[in-house]
Amino acid sequence: MAALSGRWPLTARILTAAVGGYALSTVITLLLLLVTGFEGREARMFTSMIFFIAYVTIVIVAFSIQSHKKTIGLIAAGNGVLWGAWYLAGGEL
Amino acid sequence: MKGGLRKSMTWLHTWSSLIVIWVLFAVFLTGTTAFFRAEITHWMTPEHHLSVKSDTPLVSATDYLQSVAPFAETWQISLPDSRSPVLGLNWQAEGEERQRRRGARAVIDPASGTAIDDARETAGGNFLFRFHYELYGISREAGRWIVGAASMLMFIAIISGIIMHRKIFADFFTFRPGKKTASWVDAHVVGSVLALPFHIMITFTGLFLLAGTLLFWQGGNERGGNERGGNQGGPQQERGAPERAPQERGAREGRTPDTAQEERGQRQRMTTAQEGDEPEQTRRRTRAEDNNREAVAIDLEDLYQQAQALMGQPVHDISIEKPMTADASITFRGSEKSSLSHFRGGTPEVTFNALGEVTEESTPEGAEGIVAKVYGVLRSLHEGHFADTLTRWLLFFSGVLGTVMVGSGALLWSQKRERQQAGQRGYELVSALNLAGIAGMFVALGAYFWANRIIPADTEGRSDLEIQAFLIAWLICLLYAVFLRKKHGWLIQLAVAGTLFAFLPVLDFVTSPAGLLDAIAAGDWVRISFDIVALLTAAGLWTAVYYLYKKARTPGRKNRPDKRRPSPRPQNKQETAS
Numbered sequence: 001m002a003a004l005s006g007r008w009p010l011t012a013r014i015l016t017a018a019v020g021g022y023a024l025s026t027v028i029t030l031l032l033l034l035v036t037g038f039e040g041r042e043a044r045m046f047t048s049m050i051f052f053i054a055y056v057t058i059v060i061v062a063f064s065i066q067s068h069k070k071t072i073g074l075i076a077a078g079n080g081v082l083w084g085a086w087y088l089a090g091g092e093l
Numbered sequence: 094m095k096g097g098l099r100k101s102m103t104w105l106h107t108w109s110s111l112i113v114i115w116v117l118f119a120v121f122l123t124g125t126t127a128f129f130r131a132e133i134t135h136w137m138t139p140e141h142h143l144s145v146k147s148d149t150p151l152v153s154a155t156d157y158l159q160s161v162a163p164f165a166e167t168w169q170i171s172l173p174d175s176r177s178p179v180l181g182l183n184w185q186a187e188g189e190e191r192q193r194r195r196g197a198r199a200v201i202d203p204a205s206g207t208a209i210d211d212a213r214e215t216a217g218g219n220f221l222f223r224f225h226y227e228l229y230g231i232s233r234e235a236g237r238w239i240v241g242a243a244s245m246l247m248f249i250a251i252i253s254g255i256i257m258h259r260k261i262f263a264d265f266f267t268f269r270p271g272k273k274t275a276s277w278v279d280a281h282v283v284g285s286v287l288a289l290p291f292h293i294m295i296t297f298t299g300l301f302l303l304a305g306t307l308l309f310w311q312g313g314n315e316r317g318g319n320e321r322g323g324n325q326g327g328p329q330q331e332r333g334a335p336e337r338a339p340q341e342r343g344a345r346e347g348r349t350p351d352t353a354q355e356e357r358g359q360r361q362r363m364t365t366a367q368e369g370d371e372p373e374q375t376r377r378r379t380r381a382e383d384n385n386r387e388a389v390a391i392d393l394e395d396l397y398q399q400a401q402a403l404m405g406q407p408v409h410d411i412s413i414e415k416p417m418t419a420d421a422s423i424t425f426r427g428s429e430k431s432s433l434s435h436f437r438g439g440t441p442e443v444t445f446n447a448l449g450e451v452t453e454e455s456t457p458e459g460a461e462g463i464v465a466k467v468y469g470v471l472r473s474l475h476e477g478h479f480a481d482t483l484t485r486w487l488l489f490f491s492g493v494l495g496t497v498m499v500g501s502g503a504l505l506w507s508q509k510r511e512r513q514q515a516g517q518r519g520y521e522l523v524s525a526l527n528l529a530g531i532a533g534m535f536v537a538l539g540a541y542f543w544a545n546r547i548i549p550a551d552t553e554g555r556s557d558l559e560i561q562a563f564l565i566a567w568l569i570c571l572l573y574a575v576f577l578r579k580k581h582g583w584l585i586q587l588a589v590a591g592t593l594f595a596f597l598p599v600l601d602f603v604t605s606p607a608g609l610l611d612a613i614a615a616g617d618w619v620r621i622s623f624d625i626v627a628l629l630t631a632a633g634l635w636t637a638v639y640y641l642y643k644k645a646r647t648p649g650r651k652n653r654p655d656k657r658r659p660s661p662r663p664q665n666k667q668e669t670a671s
Contacts, residue, residue, distance in 0.1 A: 026310060038464060044311055045468040048304035052297060056248050060256070063105045064098050 009068040017062035020075040025054035027082040034089055102257035107506065110250035111523070113243035114503045115530030120240055121499050122534055124225035124295075125492025128477050128485055129623075130218025131176040136623040137545045139605035140212040144179045145204035145615050151393055151411075153206035154180050157199065159417070162186065170411040173203050174428075175482055176619065213550040216559050220541075226303065229560065234306060241303040248296045254285065277505040284497035291491035292498065298475035301468075389419050389447055396445050400425035403454060404441040421447040503527045525574040532586035533570025535634060539593025540566035542627075546604040584641045591634035598624035 029051045038046045058075070065071045110117070126133060135141055147153060154170045162168070162184040171181035182199045199208050220229075227236035285292065304311065393411075400408055406427040414422040427441040444453040473479045477488050507524050514520035544562030548555045570586055601624055602609045612620050 026308075042462055042464045044304075046464045047308065047311055048301035049464075049468065049471070051304070051308055052245070052248065052300045055245065056252055059249050060102075060105070060252055063101050063253070 013062065013068050013071055016072045016075050017059045020072075020079060021055055021058040021062060024058055024075060024078050024082065025051050027079065027086050028054045030091055031082060031086055031089070034086070034091055099257050099259070102253040106250050106253040106257055109246045109253065110499075110502055111506055113246050114499060114506075115526050116239060116243040117247055118496065118499045118503065118530050119534055120225050120243065121492065121496045122538070123221040124299075125489060125496055126218065126538075127222040127225055128480075128489045128492060130222045132218070132619045132623060133221065134215065134217030134219065135177055135619050136601070137215045137217045137542070138212050139546070139601075139607075140209050140550070141177075141179050141200070142605045142607040142612065142615075142617060142620060144173075144202040144209065146173065146178055147203040149394070150180055150203035151397055153201060153203050154182060154411075155393055156206050157201050157208065158182060158184060161199070163417070165416060166414070168411075168413040168416045170413075172409060172411070174407075174409065178615075178617065178619070179203065179209065211550070213545075214554075214556045215545055216556040220556075220560055220563075226299070229564070237303050237306040241300065241307040244296055244299045244303065245307070248293075248300060251285075251289075251292055251296060255289075258282075274505070274508050277501055277508050281498060281501040281505050284494045284501055288491040288494040288498075291488075292495050294471070294474055295492070295495065298471045302472065302475060389417060389421070391417060391421060391423070391447055392449070393423065396423055396449060397425065399449075399451075400443040400445075403443050403451070404456075406441065419447050422452065423447075424453075500531050503531060525571075525578055528574035528578050528582050528586060529567070529571040532583055532590060533567050533574065535590035535630075536570050536586055536593065537563045537567035539590050539597070542597055543593060543600065546600050581645070584638060584645065587634050587641065588638045591631050591638055594627045594634060595631035597627040597631075 029047045032050055033043055033047060036046065062071050062075060065074070150172055151170070154172075155168075157180075158165070158168050158170075164187060165184040166187045167183075167185045169181075169183035173180060180201045180203045182201060199210075200212060201208050223229075226240050227233050228239060229236070231239075300307070397408055397411075404425070404427045408425045409428045410426040412424045412426075414420075414424075422444055423446075424442055424444040442453070442455045443451060446452050477485060480488060503523075504527060507520070507527055510520055541559055541563040544559045548558050548562075552558065573586065574582055601620070602612075605612075605620075607615065607617070611617075
C-alpha cells in the first residue's frame with residue numbers, strides 16, 4: 001500500500017493502536033468512572049458503553065496521524081499521564 | 094502514514110475488515126436469522142404445525158394442567174402469540190427442589206388441548222442465534238473473544254469507511270451495473286449506507302453485550318455474568334434478573350429449547366410424571382388434604398380479561414401459585430418487552446387471589462438512572478425483543494443489508510486485485526475463503542434446514558446431527574474452495590445453495606403433517622413466511638448463478654477488443670491505407 005512505509009514501523013503502529021489503544025481506553029473509562037462516581041451495576045454498564053467509543057476513536061486517531069513516531073509517542077505518553085493520574089486519584093482495579 | 098487521512102482510512106477500512114470478514118459474514122448472516130429464531134424453531138418442528146389457534150387457550154391449558162399436575166405448587170402458562178402458535182406449560186411439584194424450578198414441561202395444541210409429545214428434537218433457531226455470538230465447537234469464552242474482536246474490527250471498519258468516503262450520500266445514489274469493480278463498490282456502498290445507523294447500532298451494541306468477555310478488567314464472568322448460555326452476556330441483566338426469570342424462560346423455551354440434552358431431560362421428567370400419574374396424584378392429594386388445601390373453582394378466564402384491561406396489553410404469561418386452592422395467587426404478565434426501555438422490571442404484572450381480588454399490580458417504571466436507561470434501550474435494539482412483527486422484519490432486512498455489505502466488501506477486495514495479484518498466495522487464500530465463507534455459508538444453512546427434515550424424527554441426538562450437517566456442508570465447501578475453486582467454484586456452490594433453498598418449501602409441505610392448504614387455513618404465517626423467505630433467497634442465489642454463467646460464456650477479456658484503449662497510431666499512411 002502506498003499509504004504505508006516500512007513493515008516494522010507499521011507493525012509497531014498496529015500494536016500501539018491495538019494494545020496501547022486498549023490500555024488508553026481502559027484508563028480513560030476508569031477516570032470517567034471516578035469523575036461520575038458510578039458504582040456497581042451502573043459502573044459496569046457505563047464502562048461497557050464508553051470503552052468501545054474511546055477505543056474506536058483512539059484507533060482512528062492512531063491511524064490518521066502521518067508520523068509513526070508521533071503516533072507511538074502520543075499513545076505512550078497518553079497512557080503514562082492518564083494511568084499516573086488515575087493512580088494518584090486513588091484508583092484501583 | 095503517508096498519503097493523507099483518506100488514504101489512511103481506506104487502508105484501515107480495508108484491512109481491519111478483511112482479516113475477519115468471513116467471521117463477520119457468518120455472524121451477520123446467522124445473527125440476521127436470529128431475529129426470527131422462534132419462527133425458525135417453529136418451522137423446524139413440523140409436529141407443531143398441526144397446532145391450531147384457539148380463542149380459549151387458557152381453558153386448554155388449565156384442563157391439561159389439572160389432569161397432569163392438579164396439586165402442583167406452581168403452574169406456568171405461556172400463551173400462544175404471533176411468533177409461536179403453541180401453549181407452553183410448566184409446573185413444579187410440591188416439595189420439588191429449587192434447582193428444578195423449571196419443573197416439568199409440556200407443549201400443547203391450544204385448540205385440541207392435547208400434548209405434542211412426539212415433537213422432534215431440533216437445534217432450531219437457537220443454534221443460529223448462539224452461533225452468531227459464540228460460534229460452535231470451541232469454548233464459549235474463545236467463541237466470544239473471536240466474535241468480540243471481529244466486532245471491534247468491524248466497528249473500526251465502519252467508522253473509517255465513513256471517513257474515507259468523499260461523497261458518501263452521492264455515492265449512495267450511484268449504481269453502475271456491469272462495470273465489474275465499480276459495480277461491487279456501488280453494491281457495497283448501497284448496502285452500507287442504506288442501513289448505516291443499523292450497522293453502527295448493531296455493531297456497537299453487540300460489542301457491549303460481549304463486554305463481559307472483552308473487558309476482562311471489568312470483572313467479567315466472575316462478577317456475574319455471562320456464563321449462562323441463554324444470555325448474550327450482559328452481566329448486569331443476568332445479575333439483576335428477577336427471581337422468576339428462569340421460570341419465565343423455561344416456559345418460553347418450551348418452544349425454543351436451548352439444547353438437545355435439556356429437551357430430552359425435560360421430556361423425560363414429563364414422561365415420568367405422566368407414567369406415575371395415579372399414585373403420585375393420590376399421594377399429593379393426601380398431602381394437600383393434610384394442608385387443608387381444598388380445590389376451589391377460580392374463573393381464570395374472567396381474571397384474564399380483567400388483567401388485560403388493567404395492564405392495557407395482552408397477557409403473555411401466567412403463573413399460578415397453589416393453583417385451584419383457596420390460597421391461590423394468580424399473576425398475569427404482559428408482553429415481556431413491549432417497549433425499547435423495558436430493561437428491568439419492564440413487564441406489567443397483575444396478581445389476584447383466589448377470590449378474584451387484585452393483591453398486587455405493577456407497571457413498568459423502566460430502569461433507574463440515565464446509564465441503565467441508555468443501556469436498556471441499546472440492548473433492546475440489538476436483541477429486538479421489543480419489536481412487533483413489522484419492526485422485526487425491518488430489523489431482518491437491515492441485517493440482510495449488513496450481510497450484503499460484508500459479502501460485497503470481501504468480493505470487492507478480490508475483484509480489485511484480480512489482475513495484479515491472481516496466483517499469489519495471499520490473493521488465492523482470500524479467494525478460497527471468500528468462496529467458502531460466502532457461498533459455502535449459504536450451502537451450510539440450506540443443508541441445516543434440509544437435515545432437519547431428512548433425519549428421522551425419533552433419532553437420538555438429532556439436534557446434534559442437524560448441526561453436524563451444517564458443519565460438514567461448510568467443510569466440504571471449504572475443501573472445494575481450496576482445491577477446486579477455479580473449476581466454476583462460485584457457480585457450483587451458489588447453484589447448490591440456490592437449489593437447497595428453492596426446494597425447502599417443497600420439502601416442508603411434503604414432510605410436515607400439515608400441508609400448504611392446512612397452513613393457510615390455520616393461518617400459520619410464521620411457517621409460510623419462512624418458505625417465502627427461502628424462495629426469495631433461492632431467487633437471489635440463482636440470479637447470481639445466472640450472471641456468473643453468462644460471464645463464463647462471454648469471451649475473456651484478452652479476446653475482447655478493449656474500447657477504452659486507443660487504437661495504435663498508424664505508423665505511416667501506407668499502414669492506414671491497408
